[in-house]
Amino acid sequence: xxxxxxxxxxxxxxxxxxxxxxxxxxxxxxxxxxxxxxxxxxxxxxxxxxxxxxxxxxxxxxxxxxxxxxxxxxxxxxxxxxxxxxxxxxxxxxxxxxxxxxxxxxxxxxxxxxxxxxxxxxxxxxxxxxxxxxxxxxxxxxxxxxxxxxxxxxxxxxxxxxxxxxxxxxxxxxxxxxxxxxxxxxxxxxxxxxxxxxxxxxxxxxxxxxxxxxxxxxxxxxxxxxxxxxxxxxxxxxxxxxxxxxxxxxxxxxxxxxxxxxxxxxxxxxxxxxxxxxxxxxxxxxxxxxxxxxxxxxxxxxxxxxxxxxxxxxxxxxxxxxxxxxxxxxxxxxxxxxxxxxxxxxxxxxxxxxxxxxxxxxxxxxxxxxxxxxxxxxxxxxxxxxxxxxxxxxxxxxxxxxxxxxxxxxxxxxxxxxxxxxxxxxxxxxxxxxxxxxxxxxxxxxxx
Ligand SMILES: Cc1cc2nc3c(=O)[nH]c(=O)nc-3n(C[C@H](O)[C@H](O)[C@H](O)COP(=O)(O)OP(=O)(O)OC[C@H]3O[C@@H](n4cnc5c(N)ncnc54)[C@H](O)[C@@H]3O)c2cc1C
Numbered sequence: 001x002x003x004x005x006x007x008x009x010x011x012x013x014x015x016x017x018x019x020x021x022x023x024x025x026x027x028x029x030x031x032x033x034x035x036x037x038x039x040x041x042x043x044x045x046x047x048x049x050x051x052x053x054x055x056x057x058x059x060x061x062x063x064x065x066x067x068x069x070x071x072x073x074x075x076x077x078x079x080x081x082x083x084x085x086x087x088x089x090x091x092x093x094x095x096x097x098x099x100x101x102x103x104x105x106x107x108x109x110x111x112x113x114x115x116x117x118x119x120x121x122x123x124x125x126x127x128x129x130x131x132x133x134x135x136x137x138x139x140x141x142x143x144x145x146x147x148x149x150x151x152x153x154x155x156x157x158x159x160x161x162x163x164x165x166x167x168x169x170x171x172x173x174x175x176x177x178x179x180x181x182x183x184x185x186x187x188x189x190x191x192x193x194x195x196x197x198x199x200x201x202x203x204x205x206x207x208x209x210x211x212x213x214x215x216x217x218x219x220x221x222x223x224x225x226x227x228x229x230x231x232x233x234x235x236x237x238x239x240x241x242x243x244x245x246x247x248x249x250x251x252x253x254x255x256x257x258x259x260x261x262x263x264x265x266x267x268x269x270x271x272x273x274x275x276x277x278x279x280x281x282x283x284x285x286x287x288x289x290x291x292x293x294x295x296x297x298x299x300x301x302x303x304x305x306x307x308x309x310x311x312x313x314x315x316x317x318x319x320x321x322x323x324x325x326x327x328x329x330x331x332x333x334x335x336x337x338x339x340x341x342x343x344x345x346x347x348x349x350x351x352x353x354x355x356x357x358x359x360x361x362x363x364x365x366x367x368x369x370x371x372x373x374x375x376x377x378x379x380x381x382x383x384x385x386x387x388x389x390x391x392x393x394x395x396x397x398x399x400x401x402x403x404x405x406x407x408x409x410x411x412x413x414x415x416x417x418x419x420x421x422x423x424x425x426x427x428x429x430x431x432x433x434x435x436x437x438x439x440x441x442x443x444x445x446x447x448x
Contacts, residue, residue, distance in 0.1 A: 009274030011040025039226030117142025296396030
């Protein structure tokens with residue numbers, strides 16, 4: 001008899017878990033999700049007849065083996081994304097660079113100060129583990145650049161860097177510092193320590209790794225992939241139950257009993273493939289509030305409609321200017337091949353915002369101000385006309401670990417692992433799709 005495995009969560013993590021486990025013909029796989037749709041955050045919204053991703057979602061820098069599977073699921077309807085990125089800081093745009101570029105600062109004394117602090121760090125790198133993200137910025141970039149990075153971090157995520165775990169850096173585009181011209185940065189990077197913390201744009205270096213970046217080309221954005229993934233997985237024998245809420249998980253001698261609003265299932269192994277530890281704790285009767293130690297960044301998500309030929313041919317621009325409204329603006333309509341017959345397409349803008357702040361309560365004003373901002377940043381041409389907009393209030397976008405989260409997660413994980421050998425909760429929570437895919441590969445050892 002086959003071993004039954006339940007995967008809880010149909011986001012990319014649940015998908016990758018199923019993908020790796022499917023290779024074992026002795027397993028019967030069942031994906032369960034409380035949401036009525038497949039794909040978690042990758043399931044695009046329907047806005048004015050367009051399929052609009054919730055933020056920028058690309059199969060970026062993924063291994064060739066995963067790209068082949070995505071291509072098979074999409075019946076070949078994918079195209080390679082050639083990243084054309086830019087970043088903005090101090091009202092200046094740096095082409096071909098998606099991290100903050102402090103070279104945009106006008107003050108040369110500050111740059112000199114940053115340089116001196118970095119050289120001092122290179123001579124004497126910090127050895128103690130940083131307690132906060134603020135401390136980590138200081139250890140990597142020095143006090144002056146560290147302070148500026150803290151301001152940028154607060155602008156993008158709405159929380160102070162001294163309130164979050166240093167591991168939060170892995171979710172940001174702040175893992176490297178550039179503060180001079182490229183030749184000067186390359187010169188500094190000759191130092192082994194500085195090479196690990198500094199960034200420079202290198203011209204025409206060619207392909208630097210074996211990863212590829214692809215995106216669905218069937219005009220239905222990531223939602224198209226989500227729908228096709230369901231059909232593909234089911235054709236391979238994977239059972240999928242959406243809109244199914246788990247209330248109780250009980251481990252018996254040889255099985256796990258899973259009570260849901262759609263009936264009770266019995267499986268040999270259950271894999272928790274989502275980040276709701278509150279739901280897992282409640283189903284297992286473990287009283288520990290780990291989720292409360294996460295901070296959810298509120299965002300206003302603006303979709304702005306305009307003529308496709310007025311949108312710059314690029315992928316996205318990340319705006320690190322603490323005084324401006326937008327964070328990431330993307331030519332999502334163009335790269336998802338969605339242009340209406342009248343030539344209208346769309347741009348999306350993720351705008352960090354205060355819940356109940358001015359813009360939260362006046363989304364018309366937000367759309368008007370964001371439109372002005374992205375025109376001045378060159379995301380759309382100066383004479384582009386706004387043909388309509390949609391603004392969604394997203395109370396929780398990126399989730400960041402507040403101080404104490406790592407320890408609370410460890411304790412929760414220990415509780416689960418010590419009491420339940422058939423319930424698998426992994427101790428690593430990767431963020432990017434490539435890392436999720438690579439991490440899921442280890443499951444095959446856990447579900448032997
Ligand atoms: C705005 C944004 C943009 C991003 N862009 C990129 C990018 O371009 N490239 C990249 O590599 N990464 C990107 N990421 C990161 C990456 O998308 C995510 O880490 C990944 O898609 C998350 O997959 P997941 O399965 O862990 O979570 P989710 O997509 O959140 O899926 C979790 C699923 O579990 C379900 N679930 C939750 N609780 C329960 C429960 N109790 N019972 C049953 N089901 C439950 C949910 O309904 C959901 O379907 C982005 C993340 C965000 C937030």
